[in-house]
Amino acid sequence: MVRPLAEQSYYELLEAPIEGTPQQIERAYRIARATYSPSSTATYSVFSSDESAAILRRIEEAYAVLSDARLRREYDARQRISDVRASVPTTQAAPSAGAPQRERAPAPPVRQSAPEPDIEGAMVPENGIFDGDVLRRIRVSLGIELDEIAATTKINEQHLRAIEGNRYEHLPPPVYLRGFLKQVAKCLSLDPNHVADSYTARMRESSARLG
């Protein structure tokens, strides 16, 4: 059972993983902000505008802390302390059999963060080959726009389009391309080296075929 809003940790509020990278925090925040913004179609028949505004305020508060490395470290440290306090004695009740211990203390907040949606998993190819089309599908399935990646990585949007379109003739020299691919992979929570290896191998194969 999800806890009331007032009791949720910053990770729960953003629905971001506790171990999340800055990119994952950023992505979770963008989705949360879009979800609870006044013009959102996802909330209007459920929450009143006051309720949405209250949630949004908490989300902004969470993001202000989790997007700042120092504040996040301090927050995590405080959470761990309360975590230790809350889990004394150490026997943590199973969710469905928690009645006898429920009154003592809420379960440790940092342990209850929502799992990241794994919808994008469908787009990871079974053969492990990452070409531009696969990268595009994964990006879209994560709800990430191309300009967001451009803003985070400072890579020109045209280059990003060429990568996704497998337009090898428009790509920068291999030494730069590798760096670009690794940065894109990071934004998509993929393994940077694997993506760079796979993409460039594909590109070489294709060039060899052509000529």
Place this chain on the structure above:
Amino acid sequence: MRRTGTPSWLSIRRGEPGLPGRGDDVVATPPSVARVWAVGGGKGGIGKSFLVANLATVAARSGKRVILIDADLGGANLHTCLGVRAGERISLSDYFEERVIDLDKVAIETPIPGLRLILGALGHTGKAETTQEQRAALHKAVRRLPADLVIFDLAAGTDRSTIDFFLEADDGFVVTTPEPTAIENAYAFLRAAFYRRLATALSDSNVRELIRVAMDQRNERGIRTPGDLLTAIEQIDRAEGERFRRVLDTFRPHLVVNQVRDTEEVKMGFSITSVCKKYFGIDIDYAGYICFDDNVWRSVKDRRPLVLAYPRSDGALYVRRIVKKLLGTA
């Protein structure tokens, strides 16, 4: 989330513990008991039948014996998605009106091997509603069908029979499109299903009365969210409060967003799951989205499932993934 080595999604989770028919081990499930899925969503014209036809095709092609039931008695059209002409053929009405006793005899063949269909055409009496007894009998019969998977294609709306079909299933799918009207109806559908499940799980008469009050969103007790309801129930009976929590923990419908046009609309699925979590306190599973593209349009027009016509489209990938995740095969 790691992307190298064995992707996490390849370690197939066979289902949630503690739910009927969702054992961790396939061997534990007797082969004669069909798994049941139901696809609903509140609004009409959002692609429920399209999804059902595609899920079923993938499952049948992976070797499962699949039977579809068109439970939209007032507006049945699942047959068209599969390229079957209904005409005057045998239908679910023949079973409800007891002209045919054996449900298996009502299932007709489709062009896809291993996939059969129970048509939902209106019967001679023209009644689209079913009685609770009829539904209970149907569900018993469904579990005895010689099939591995039975999928119900539900009608639009939130009437009692639709919600009951949804709740009886091992896995329920809620389909929406990114339009406000469809989303609003999807929430109404989830709300109706959730409260109905609660009402059947909790036995204290005072608590049941409280649920009835809470179902009206503008009730004078000020119960707006399931969280408010839980607080009120715990004041009456703590054990009922525990049962409430268990219902919450085991109520996990799958969400599919259809007719997605851009990245912004892909995000709508995440937004809906977030709202469900923050409002209902329930953790719904965003199972996938289907793009609104020419491939889908053409497959519908050609009366051919997308997964056969355009197997490499995003929608086809998600449909295969759903089947793989829930059945362990695709």
